[in-house]
Every structure is written in structure tokens, then in C-alpha cells.
Amino acid sequence: MTSSEPASTGAVDGVRAPWWRSAVIYEVYLRSFADTDGDGTGDLRGLRSRLPYLAELGVDAVWITPWYPSPLADGGYDVSDYRDIDPRYGTLADADALVADAHALGLRIVIDLVANHTSAEHPWFTAALAAHPGSPERERYFFRDGRDGGDSPPNDWISAFGGRAWTRVTESDGGPGQWYLHTFAPEQPDLDWENPEVQDDFDEVLRFWFERGVDGVRIDAAPAMAKKAGLPDAGHAPDALFESARWVDSPHWDVEGVHEILRRWRRLADGYDGHRLIVTESVVNGPERLARYVRPDEAHTTFNFDYLHAPWHGPTLRSVIDATLTSLAPHGAPATWVLSSHDETRPVTRFGRAETGIALMGTGSTGQPSDLALGLRRSRAALLLTLALPGGAYLYQGEELGLPEVEDLPEDVLQDPTWQRSGRTVRGRDGCRVPMPWSGAHPPFGFTAPGVAPWLPQPRGWATLTAEAQRADPGSMLSLCRTALHLRRIRPELHDAPLTWVAEFRDRPEVLAFDRGPALRCLVNLSPEPVALEDHGRVLLASGPDDGSLAADTAVWLDRT
Numbered sequence: 001m002t003s004s005e006p007a008s009t010g011a012v013d014g015v016r017a018p019w020w021r022s023a024v025i026y027e028v029y030l031r032s033f034a035d036t037d038g039d040g041t042g043d044l045r046g047l048r049s050r051l052p053y054l055a056e057l058g059v060d061a062v063w064i065t066p067w068y069p070s071p072l073a074d075g076g077y078d079v080s081d082y083r084d085i086d087p088r089y090g091t092l093a094d095a096d097a098l099v100a101d102a103h104a105l106g107l108r109i110v111i112d113l114v115a116n117h118t119s120a121e122h123p124w125f126t127a128a129l130a131a132h133p134g135s136p137e138r139e140r141y142f143f144r145d146g147r148d149g150g151d152s153p154p155n156d157w158i159s160a161f162g163g164r165a166w167t168r169v170t171e172s173d174g175g176p177g178q179w180y181l182h183t184f185a186p187e188q189p190d191l192d193w194e195n196p197e198v199q200d201d202f203d204e205v206l207r208f209w210f211e212r213g214v215d216g217v218r219i220d221a222a223p224a225m226a227k228k229a230g231l232p233d234a235g236h237a238p239d240a241l242f243e244s245a246r247w248v249d250s251p252h253w254d255v256e257g258v259h260e261i262l263r264r265w266r267r268l269a270d271g272y273d274g275h276r277l278i279v280t281e282s283v284v285n286g287p288e289r290l291a292r293y294v295r296p297d298e299a300h301t302t303f304n305f306d307y308l309h310a311p312w313h314g315p316t317l318r319s320v321i322d323a324t325l326t327s328l329a330p331h332g333a334p335a336t337w338v339l340s341s342h343d344e345t346r347p348v349t350r351f352g353r354a355e356t357g358i359a360l361m362g363t364g365s366t367g368q369p370s371d372l373a374l375g376l377r378r379s380r381a382a383l384l385l386t387l388a389l390p391g392g393a394y395l396y397q398g399e400e401l402g403l404p405e406v407e408d409l410p411e412d413v414l415q416d417p418t419w420q421r422s423g424r425t426v427r428g429r430d431g432c433r434v435p436m437p438w439s440g441a442h443p444p445f446g447f448t449a450p451g452v453a454p455w456l457p458q459p460r461g462w463a464t465l466t467a468e469a470q471r472a473d474p475g476s477m478l479s480l481c482r483t484a485l486h487l488r489r490i491r492p493e494l495h496d497a498p499l500t501w502v503a504e505f506r507d508r509p510e511v512l513a514f515d516r517g518p519a520l521r522c523l524v525n526l527s528p529e530p531v532a533l534e535d536h537g538r539v540l541l542a543s544g545p546d547d548g549s550l551a552a553d554t555a556v557w558l559d560r561t
Helices: 044-057 092-104 123-130 196-211 258-269 286-294 314-331 372-388 417-421 460-465 467-471 477-490
Strands: 024-028 061-064 108-113 166-170 176-181 216-219 277-280 336-338 392-396 499-501 511-516 520-525 538-542 554-559
Touching: 024 044, 044 061, 044 092, 044 477, 092 108, 108 196, 108 277, 196 258, 216 258, 258 277, 258 286, 286 314, 314 499, 314 511, 372 477, 372 511, 372 520, 372 554, 460 467, 467 477, 477 538
Parallel strands: 024 061, 024 392, 061 108, 108 216, 216 277, 336 392
Antiparallel strands: 166 176, 499 511, 511 520, 520 554, 538 554
16 A cells, blocks of 8 residues: 555554544645646646645645636536546646655645536536437436426425536437436536445546545535435425525435445545545534534544634634534544635634634625734634634635735636626636735736736735735744744644633623633633733744733743643
């Protein structure tokens, strides 16, 4: 087996723990990270050139969004070949070189596995369209006859991008035919995971990448992969929203069969050395349902959407933290804390709004004005809170720079399928996917060659937010993040000590105060009044000015030795 073993982090009972238990993983949205060939789209060589930046930042691993060949109907989450690299990003040789360079720097590589659906241009689906109803080619997907003489969809299921989850095909004779299921866009037909050919092929996909040294896979939309037998109606109203975090006993989301798929992959991953990671994206109804995805024989970790979507409100955050840790404890799984991703409104923007929580895929606060100075202050505090919690954490590219959401992209550049599927009423996720600003005073800010237009335009005002501009500024978001990650690496209690709430603040619910072991304390002030710091310890790191008290919307790490 191929070995990929940069040093583990943390320890359990004196034994080095698997790296993923307390790792900080940096998400790279590949199209928007760094471009080397001058086409305005990020690529693997661009990512390779920036690996030293990520190693210096102090993260443990890099999660790369889909790098496979794709028509990009949904930003690469519509895959046409699972065993190759999209030519826009490079080649398999580039991927191999990236993995080798990352390992040499002590970084691990996690890739996306989009297993619920393929692209409509995948050879399997084009063969299914050419085949007849009931054929083996169609049995890899969900092709069904319609109701009402074939003119209505087979059931009432809805798409995550708006509208119904079924599209009718034109058969080879030119007439209207069967319908196929797509939980997401019509260009993303769902696979039938009861089909043995589907199961076996994805086993080989996993082996293909593990043998190339990849350290883990992130399972996209994991709860969608199983459907209830017979595909019964879900009871969705005609205008229902895709609110999977509220659904109970849905026939097309969080169905029991998904757990057998995860067990199959866990057995496969455990056959490799280096603690290969399986992490799921699972937006389900509450922490108890989420914890089922990380039972000892299933995934290792899963994203924590209750924390990601929580408002800037002390009692709510504490409740989410407690519920997360309590639900995971029986399974021995670590928590995974996330503040943003390529699907969500950036924290600087959402924390500056009157309503600071967000709905799935960042759609909950569209149109609200944002106080970006307030949002940045809260984002700095939220970063220290997140990195002080037990378990692992994810950072989304640009989060370490304090980038805001770009909310004024011209309509003619929007590419998120939500924009069209909503009748151009929901702008979608493009605002958090604008390419990274690296250096310089003008776009493209070092993302691509001067004079080249990135695939999404960058705001001219980002000159002060570039990595180059922030690198030498000790008060910048980048400096805060780099220092926090350095301290997290050298402070053992941030890897393996339990969280204990500080009793002194029991009557101040807007102050989150907890210890990680006897030596380290974290205080986060979400109240309007300052909090005195005397008797709490020596300040290690503060998100705001250190004047002997903790101002509103700031956080601090303290050494109590």
C-alpha cells in the first residue's frame, strides 16, 4: 500500500492519535485559488505554488474541491470521469506532484467524492439515455414512468436548487418518455446505490486515489445516497424549500441505507496505512441524527452544520457546542467545527448583519445590509472560539484574510445553478467563490497573470486584504490566524484536553468561558459590556486590543499556569 504519513497530531492515553482527530483542514476551491496558465481559472500548479503559504499558515491538511473532468454545471460537483483530472486544472501527473509536494511539507490531501450523482455527460448516463426503459444502463440511475399517463413526475420530491427533482427525457423515437431523478440540478442525475455495479465501481474509484497517496475523501451530500424503497411521496408542498435539517423520516434524505455505504467505504479505507480519512457532508435533523454518521464503523468525522449556521448569540452557541459533544461522545468521534465553505455566506458579511445565522447554502440573509467592521471583529473572535474547541476544524480559503462576501457581482457572471432554478431571485453561492487576492494593488491581485480576467471578478477594494498586504501587519486577520494555528500546534491541551465551562460565568450566558485542561482558558464576549480579565491568566492571544478587559465581540486565550 502507498504510504502517506506526515506526523500525527495529538495523543490519546500517551499514544499518538490519528491525525484527523484534531486537524485543521484548509478548503481550497480550486477554480478560485491560484492560476498559473493564464486562463483565469485556478489550477493544480497554482495550488502547488501556494503550498508553502499553507504550511506556513499552520494547517494540517488541504481539502480540494472536485478536480475531476466536469461540464461545470455545478462548479465541478457534476463529475463526468472519477479517475482523471479536468484539463482546465492540469493532469494526473500534476495531481501526483501536488500530493508529493504536500507530504514533503507535512500537509495531507483530502479530495471530494461526489457519489450521490454523476454529470449528465458521464458515459453511464449518456448510455442510459440511449437505452430503452428497463435496460441495465438505466438501472444505474432512477428512471421511472411518470404519473397521470406519464405526464407528471413519479413523486413529489424536490431539488436542493429549487423546483421538482425529476426531469422527463425524450426517448429514441422522439416521443416523451421516462423521468429521471436529480436531487440537485438536472445535469446531476442521482445514482441508484442499490445497484451492485455502482457500488463496485466506486470501490475502485476510492482505491484509485488512495493508491496515489490521497489521505482522505470528503463525501459530498452523503444523506442523499439512499432512497426509501418504492420512492414514495415525501409530502412536500408545491412551494416547499429544501430544508433537510428539519426533515423527519424523509424518503429521499438521511435514509438508513446510507450507513451501509459508509460502512463499506470505512472497511476499504481501513485497509490502507496512514489513517485515511472519511468525512461526510451531512445536513440532517439535529446532532443525534448527525452522530449516526460517525459510529465506530462508519465515517471518521462529519461537518457540523448546526455550528456553522448558528447566530452570533452566546446561549445558542453554547447549546450547539454542548449538544455536539454530548451526541458524539458515545461513539468516540471528534467534533468538526466549521464557520464557512464554498456553499455559505462568508462570516465577515453574515456576522455584520442584524440576523447573523444562515440557512443552507447561504440563502438565509440575502439582501440584508452588513456592517463589515462589526462582522470582521466578530469573525476574529469566532476564529479563536472555533480553534479552541475540542476536535478538528476547517478553514475556507480567504477566511484567514477576512474576506467578505461579494454581493454585487454582475448578473451576467453568475454561474450558480440556484440563480436560474430560482427564477433569478436567489443569487446563489458565487459571492463566496470569488478568486483569492494574493498581492498587488489592482485585480487580479496575483491570482492570475496581469491583464487576465478571473472567472469571477474581484472587488477593487480588496487591495488591503491581500495576503501580501496582511503578511507584515501584526494586527491583520492573517497574522491572528497564523498565530492561533501555531499556538494550537504547540499547546497539547488544544488536542486532547476536555472542555469544561467556567462556573463563574454561569449567570452571564452571553460570555462563553471554558477551560481546556487546567492551563488554558478561552473567553468569548458576545455581550455589549466588557469583561475584566484579572485573575483569569496571562493573555496568550486576543482577537482585539489587550487593555486588561475583553471588549464586546472579542475573544482571548489565556494561560493559567
